[in-house]
Amino acid sequence: MKAGMTDQTLFLKLGDRRLSASGPLFMIRARRDFLRAQSKGLKRVTPGFILHIFVRHNAGLPVTALPRAGFTASKKVGGAVQRNLAKRRMRGLMRDIIAPEARQHYDYVIVARMQILTRAYTLLETDIKEALSRLYTSLDSAADKGQSKEG
Numbered sequence: 001m002k003a004g005m006t007d008q009t010l011f012l013k014l015g016d017r018r019l020s021a022s023g024p025l026f027m028i029r030a031r032r033d034f035l036r037a038q039s040k041g042l043k044r045v046t047p048g049f050i051l052h053i054f055v056r057h058n059a060g061l062p063v064t065a066l067p068r069a070g071f072t073a074s075k076k077v078g079g080a081v082q083r084n085l086a087k088r089r090m091r092g093l094m095r096d097i098i099a100p101e102a103r104q105h106y107d108y109v110i111v112a113r114m115q116i117l118t119r120a121y122t123l124l125e126t127d128i129k130e131a132l133s134r135l136y137t138s139l140d141s142a143a144d145k146g147q148s149k150e151g
Contacts (some may be wrong), residue, residue, distance in 0.1 A: 025066075025108070027070060042054075055105060068107045069098060071091065082117055086116045
């Protein structure tokens with residue numbers, strides 16, 4: 001092992017798909033997973049992005065407990081430079097806000113909108129915190145209703 005490299009950095013260089021070295025989120029890579037989260041999950045629209053949350057353990061899919069995250073920026077956002085900026089901002093939001101609050105068996109997808117490029121990062125942080133809390137509230141209330149019907 002080279003000087004300055006730990007087991008963790010070596011593991012990350014060998015193809016680990018975690019969003020960050022310390023965060024619990026793994027990247028969503030397959031298009032079908034993005035489409036499933038967008039079509040069957042809950043969503044919250046904000047000026048800068050759309051946040052989708054999909055619960056995997058209720059969908060009859062092979063269960064992996066780790067939370068997964070993905071983001072996308074279409075050509076509607078702009079050219080390659082603008083899309084890369086949008087992805088960097090979404091990656092930061094995932095790492096700083098969503099990763100600490102991520103739940104097991106959940107997929108998180110952020111779809112960029114035009115205002116993600118010009119909106120202040122502090123406002124984006126506020127937006128994602130609010131969207132996440134509202135989505136969690138609606139998911140928890142739906143789960144409570146489902147449990148009360150069974151009992």
